[in-house]
Amino acid sequence: xxxxxxxxxxxxxxxxxxxxxxxxxxxxxxxxxxxxxxxxxxxxxxxxxxxxxxxxxxxxxxxxxxxxxxxxxxxxxxxxxxxxxxxxxxxxxxxxxxxxxxxxxxxxxxxxxxxxxxxxxxxxxxxxxxxxxxxxxxxxxxxxxxxxxxxxxxxxxxxxxxxxxxxxxxxxxxxxxxxxxxxxxxxxxxxxxxxxxxxxxxxxxxxxxxxxxxxxxxxxxxxxxxxxxxxxxxxxxxxxxxxxxxxxxxxxxxxxxxxxxxxxxxxxxxxxxxxxxxxxxxxxxxxxxx
Amino acid sequence: xxxxxxxxxxxxxxxxxxxxxxxxxxxxxxxxxxxxxxxxxxxxxxxxxxxxxxxxxxxxxxxxxxxxxxxxxxxxxxxxxxxxxxxxxxxxxxxxxxxxxxxxxxxxxxxxxxxxxxxxxxxxxxxxxxxxxxxxxxxxxxxxxxxxxxxxxxxxxxxxxxxxxxxxxxxxxxxxxxxxxxxxxxxxxxxxxxxxxxxxxxxxxxxxxxxxxxxxxxxxxxxxxxxxxxxxxxxxxxxxxxxxxxxxxxxxxxxxxxxxxxxxxxxxxxxxxxxxxxxxxxxxxxxxxxxxxxxxxxxxxxxxxx
Numbered sequence: 001x002x003x004x005x006x007x008x009x010x011x012x013x014x015x016x017x018x019x020x021x022x023x024x025x026x027x028x029x030x031x032x033x034x035x036x037x038x039x040x041x042x043x044x045x046x047x048x049x050x051x052x053x054x055x056x057x058x059x060x061x062x063x064x065x066x067x068x069x070x071x072x073x074x075x076x077x078x079x080x081x082x083x084x085x086x087x088x089x090x091x092x093x094x095x096x097x098x099x100x101x102x103x104x105x106x107x108x109x110x111x112x113x114x115x116x117x118x119x120x121x122x123x124x125x126x127x128x129x130x131x132x133x134x135x136x137x138x139x140x141x142x143x144x145x146x147x148x149x150x151x152x153x154x155x156x157x158x159x160x161x162x163x164x165x166x167x168x169x170x171x172x173x174x175x176x177x178x179x180x181x182x183x184x185x186x187x188x189x190x191x192x193x194x195x196x197x198x199x200x201x202x203x204x205x206x207x208x209x210x211x212x213x214x215x216x217x218x219x220x221x222x223x224x225x226x227x228x229x230x231x232x233x234x235x236x237x238x239x240x241x242x243x244x245x246x247x248x249x250x251x252x253x254x255x256x257x258x259x260x261x262x263x264x265x266x267x268x269x270x271x272x273x274x275x276x277x278x279x280x281x282x283x284x285x286x287x288x289x290x
Numbered sequence: 291x292x293x294x295x296x297x298x299x300x301x302x303x304x305x306x307x308x309x310x311x312x313x314x315x316x317x318x319x320x321x322x323x324x325x326x327x328x329x330x331x332x333x334x335x336x337x338x339x340x341x342x343x344x345x346x347x348x349x350x351x352x353x354x355x356x357x358x359x360x361x362x363x364x365x366x367x368x369x370x371x372x373x374x375x376x377x378x379x380x381x382x383x384x385x386x387x388x389x390x391x392x393x394x395x396x397x398x399x400x401x402x403x404x405x406x407x408x409x410x411x412x413x414x415x416x417x418x419x420x421x422x423x424x425x426x427x428x429x430x431x432x433x434x435x436x437x438x439x440x441x442x443x444x445x446x447x448x449x450x451x452x453x454x455x456x457x458x459x460x461x462x463x464x465x466x467x468x469x470x471x472x473x474x475x476x477x478x479x480x481x482x483x484x485x486x487x488x489x490x491x492x493x494x495x496x497x498x499x500x501x502x503x504x505x506x507x508x509x510x511x512x513x514x515x516x517x518x519x520x521x522x523x524x525x526x527x528x529x530x531x532x533x534x535x536x537x538x539x540x541x542x543x544x545x546x547x548x549x550x551x552x553x554x555x556x557x558x559x560x561x562x563x564x565x566x567x568x569x570x571x572x573x574x575x576x577x578x579x580x581x582x583x584x585x586x587x588x589x590x591x592x593x594x595x596x
Contacts, residue, residue: 131304131305131308134309134572134575134579135309135572136533136534138534138537139313139552139567139571140312142553143313143317143556144316146317146320146556146557147316147320219430226432226434227538231538232557233553246438253438253441253442254442260438260439264439267432268430268432268435271429272430
């Protein structure tokens with residue numbers, strides 16, 4: 001007697017989820033566009049014989065001209081707008097991705113410890129989160145970036161400091177229910193310490209939720225960075241960032257809108273893509289949520 | 291209810307106390323001082339000025355002095371704006387910031403909920419798609435990009451509305467309010483749409499329909515409550531977003547509110563003014579968070595019994 005029915009090929013949840021994600025056309029297109037922008041920002045400037053901080057006083061306020069070396073023209077110091085925008089993108093994207101990763105790591109560890117240990121420590125730790133949630137976030141970021149003395153690192157620290165709260169709360173909820181599961185009991189019976197259990201069992205099990213929420217953190221960090229640079233607190237001239245380019249663009253917008261449109265368009269495109277990718281991840285990881 | 295309110299008031303005071311302490315010490319530990327950027331002042335005069343503002347005392351003593359002042363609603367003098375107290379500046383700016391902020395909350399809630407419900411009732415219709423487009427724009431285009439573009443288009447090109455400033459006419463308010471509410475319209479419409487779709491699948495809605503209550507009444511009397519719950523929960527974060535937004539919006543549109551003072555005060559180390567604005571904003575956030583919780587409990591018995 002031959003068995004004609006074949007057992008289904010085993011497939012991990014993650015590969016199922018990634019398969020669902022790959023069917024989302026909008027999200028996949030966003031990944032392509034985002035990759036192109038990232039490559040342009042990190043490699044593009046090397047193709048020009050000048051940097052974004054080189055002022056050329058013989059070529060001030062040139063307009064858009066695709067036949068010249070200054071494709072999108074220059075600003076009032078004769079600095080190339082396209083190169084400045086790409087260099088600004090490097091800063092924004094680096095801070096965005098690194099910031100989201102660091103905030104997520106802090107949040108995951110904090111939430112996992114709080115939810116797993118529970119009891120009094122959990123209450124104190126969550127109370128702290130609630131107090132921090134009650135703060136006007138923008139004020140905290142501004143003050144912290146002043147405290148750290150300005151500059152990229154200060155900005156980065158200030159943004160991360162304020163963004164780890166949401167991942168912490170989400171992970172804590174999951175860690176709480178995981179802590180009661182049998183495999184955690186088994187691990188404990190097998191002699192694992194709390195720290196080992198948190199690292200090897202709790203954290204990996206919260207990962208899919210964490211990926212979804214961290215993908216939402218990236219645009220948030222980029223937005224915060226450009227917001228602060230726009231206000232003149234974040235990244236300062238002559239170093240370019242999307243925030244301070246938009247700021248100088250608005251100053252000149254009534255006569256020359258080009259200076260505003262290029263950095264603003266780039267920022268908006270990146271934020272669009274990141275949001276579509278985050279949506280796609282959420283739909284793929286949690287189909288009930290739609 | 292009374293117990294709930296007292297715990298919330300206790301929480302609020304705790305949050306505010308933490309906020310005041312943190313802001314005070316972060317501000318003081320940050321490098322620079324209110325007079326460091328000025329032209330050279332002779333040390334004697336500088337010492338005199340610092341003594342006037344009690345900046346020469348030990349930090350802890352200054353902190354206690356400040357807290358004692360705040361308890362008596364004395365927020366001290368502004369260092370930058372001579373002859374004005376922090377309270378004067380806050381009171382003169384508050385009506386403008388409140389007008390803009392409250393209108394923005396109102397516009398965002400009404401528009402967002404309407405778009406969300408219409409989108410959910412007629413899925414994949416033109417309204418649904420345009421609401422989706424608005425939502426995507428509102429989430430992805432930051433207001434400091436949107437506001438200048440609106441200024442260029444509606445004020446400079448079409449000349450429909452003033453570029454900025456605070457006149458007597460409502461026309462000055464249109465652009466700031468629209469810019470400030472757009473990100474929240476985006477979030478609220480998405481929240482409402484998702485919640486409405488989910489609510490319409492609930493058993494109690496099917497029961498109401500089976501009983502023969504008309505579709506419109508089911509939506510208005512039964513589904514709407516379920517659909518606005520997440521929106522009510524979002525009220526706290528929305529307030530925070532509007533506070534953040536008002537800082538840029540008041541700068542971009544040159545409005546005489548409180549928000550645009552904050553960045554200047556922080557950069558110039560006007561310690562009392564920064565503290566005053568922080569306490570005011572922190573207070574607003576706490577009040578709106580509590581209001582949201584009360585409203586949620588009133589609408590949803592599950593929350594009330596928790």
